[in-house]
Amino acid sequence: MRPLEAHIDLDALRHNYQLACRCAPQSRSVAVIKADAYGHGAVECARALEADVPAFAVACIEEAIQLREGGIQKPIILLEGIFNADELSLVDLHGFWISIHSEWQVAALLAFSPRQPIPVWLKVDSGMHRLGFSPEDAPAVWQRLVSAPQVTALHLMSHFATADAREGSYFNQQMARLKSLAKRLDAPLCLANSPATLAWPAAHGDWNRPGIMLYGSDPLEVANETTQQLRPVMSLRSEIIALRELEVGEPVGYGGRWRAKRRSRIAVVAAGYGDGYDRHAVDGTPVLVNGKRCQIAGKVSMDMLTVDVTDLPDAAIGSEVVLWGGSSDGSVLPIDEVARYCDTISYTLLTGVLPRVPRRYHGALA
Ligand SMILES: Cc1ncc(COP(=O)(O)O)c(C=O)c1O
Structure with a gap:
């Protein structure tokens, strides 16, 4: 699956x-x-x-x-x-x-x-x-x-x-x-x-x-004590499905927007704009891989996106990737931060998650 x-x-x-x-x-x-x-x-x-x-x-x-x-x-x-x-x-x-x-x-x-x-x-x-x-x-x-x-x-x-x-x-x-x-x-x-x-x-x-x-999204221009108590409700999670090594100067993805400035390790993640992940995400948009911050490298495709994991040696096929929300080790990537990298707001990211993404409900009343 x-x-x-x-x-x-x-x-x-x-x-x-x-x-x-x-x-x-x-x-x-x-x-x-x-x-x-x-x-x-x-x-x-x-x-x-x-x-x-x-x-x-x-x-x-x-x-x-x-x-x-x-x-x-x-x-x-x-x-x-x-x-x-x-x-x-x-x-x-x-x-x-x-x-x-x-x-x-x-x-x-x-x-x-x-x-x-x-x-x-x-x-x-x-x-x-x-x-x-x-x-x-x-x-x-x-x-x-x-x-x-x-x-x-x-x-x-x-x-x-x-x-x-x-x-x-x-x-x-x-x-x-x-x-x-x-x-x-x-x-x-x-x-x-x-x-x-x-x-x-x-x-x-x-x-x-x-x-x-x-x-769980903070709508204020400037966070306050109360907004810091908000908890993310949706965590959009996927996994690494492939990895490759790139030499200096080699591009990644459509149009070759991102190019390796050093020998790089690129992870391919199963999530794309066909799922509702925003195609406007720029190089550098954060994701969590195994709970650690990494950055999107290259344009988002329909079913996949690519992440620079050069500094994360434990990244492997099957590693958890959090696009926003919480990871299974408890670290959090706020959706509001992802939205800023996509030049949008959390509202469009959340309402944009398409039906092909299964929702899994957790909690006492799930
Ligand atoms: C009339 C009205 N009331 C309340 C809300 C809720 O706003 P918010 O999601 O910013 O709390 C909306 C959202 O667009 C709205 O259109």
Whole structure:
């Protein structure tokens, strides 16, 4: 069997969720498990968290139904709400909660007769300029919804554009708009994503929406004491499948991007962009071989990548290679570090791990 596997530590997931709750003890935290729990397996992650969380958040009704079919009974909020009016009968049937960001969604809901009122989070565009009503338009929409028989548990929801940055001026502008709106409407709030949960207590509302931190990635520009307690959930591990010796000047891989500056030993590892490993990884991107740091040498191929193991004499066929996460000897390669070498973020690496990589679940609730 091909040795590449994504090991998912469900105990680490629960630890990170508890950390999010401890950051914001006055808030209830929904666990954001959209995009297949950021590539970790939504049903498995939801099962591991269900006893602890008050609700889950997903992007769309397909993801919510997958959770119900997997036996998940806790409330599930659709962060982008419905995509067409027909979905409301499924929302009602499964007891989903919805966000509302557009006038057509308001009209559809007010024309619908649910069996029971639907919990609604009204999305306000406080500065992200993606989804939501402007702070000027939101009060009129709020008034229509708050008294509607179709609606219960109405909340204001918004999303931050810069909560990960150390510099807080734009975050503070968004907060100021939200605070004045919430005061005017006497509205409960759901604002904080992971970075706001970790770094901006002012944003902690009745509800928070941590996502990436649950998977052990640090979303902050500058790590803090709390982010250092995050534990990686996914460890992407493979093995060396071949080794070769190269003379000075010899190239490796497509285009010969990397060339040996000394006599070198190159390990071929079973992992490539056909598995979701980022092809933008530059020479020097770290991996762990037998728990020791080594560097990628040459362009990532579809099914393989190549690593300079010249300084690691014990590297052999079958040696463990960690692309990110923890190795079996306990050393850790943070995914955020790998992401920087790929000029991307942990979110794309995690959600990019393709279905051909088997997920192996570990932990008390696996
Ligand atoms: C509306 C909304 N809330 C919360 C989150 C979770 O954000 P994060 O993963 O940065 O915690 C996301 C993620 O994209 C989102 O779109």
